[in-house]
Amino acid sequence: MPDEAEVAGLLALLLLTESRWPARFGDDGHLVLLRDQDRSLWDQTRIQEGQSIVRACLRRDRPGPYQLQAAINAVHADADTFDATDWVQILTLYDHLLSLTPTPVVAMNRAIAMGEVRGPQTALDILDGLDLEEYHLYHATRADLLRRLGRHHDASDAYGRAASLAPTDAERVFLEDRLQATQTAG
Numbered sequence: 001m002p003d004e005a006e007v008a009g010l011l012a013l014l015l016l017t018e019s020r021w022p023a024r025f026g027d028d029g030h031l032v033l034l035r036d037q038d039r040s041l042w043d044q045t046r047i048q049e050g051q052s053i054v055r056a057c058l059r060r061d062r063p064g065p066y067q068l069q070a071a072i073n074a075v076h077a078d079a080d081t082f083d084a085t086d087w088v089q090i091l092t093l094y095d096h097l098l099s100l101t102p103t104p105v106v107a108m109n110r111a112i113a114m115g116e117v118r119g120p121q122t123a124l125d126i127l128d129g130l131d132l133e134e135y136h137l138y139h140a141t142r143a144d145l146l147r148r149l150g151r152h153h154d155a156s157d158a159y160g161r162a163a164s165l166a167p168t169d170a171e172r173v174f175l176e177d178r179l180q181a182t183q184t185a186g
Contacts, residue, residue, distance in 0.1 A: 005063075012070035
């Protein structure tokens with residue numbers, strides 16, 4: 001289905017997501033956040049192919065959820081560093097995605113982008129209005145925002161909840177490490 005924009009968007013999303021795979025885990029097998037990834041490990045061939053597909057999708061001007069998610073990943077791939085990420089563009093793309101797919105998880109991801117643009121308190125205010133109590137990444141996101149705000153006790157509680165809900169050992173270990181670091185900082 002080469003003429004289906006959403007199929008192309010899904011392919012671009014998969015390529016861009018897969019391009020970062022070599023940097024997602026450290027030598028010890030622990031998760032590495034996007035912020036901390038060694039971008040020189042990202043597969044530039046997959047990034048270029050994914051970005052090319054995203055550009056072709058944008059020219060069709062019929063954006064759907066997969067195309068928008070791919071475009072968000074393409075913006076991340078464009079940045080040489082985490083701090084150089086165009087968060088305003090990512091937030092704009094999440095605004096559009098949320099209008100097409102108004103789910104709590106999309107709203108949570110939009111809140112993360114909002115936090116990078118307007119600060120952690122703004123993102124936390126959005127998160128606290130979402131119903132994602134059983135989703136470990138919701139609690140992990142809250143914990144990170146609370147930590148950034150210096151609310152270490154609340155952050156520890158949120159990291160603990162996230163770790164208890166984590167579906168994989170790698171995520172649980174990562175969250176438990178964050179919990180310990182936050183307790184030490186507080």
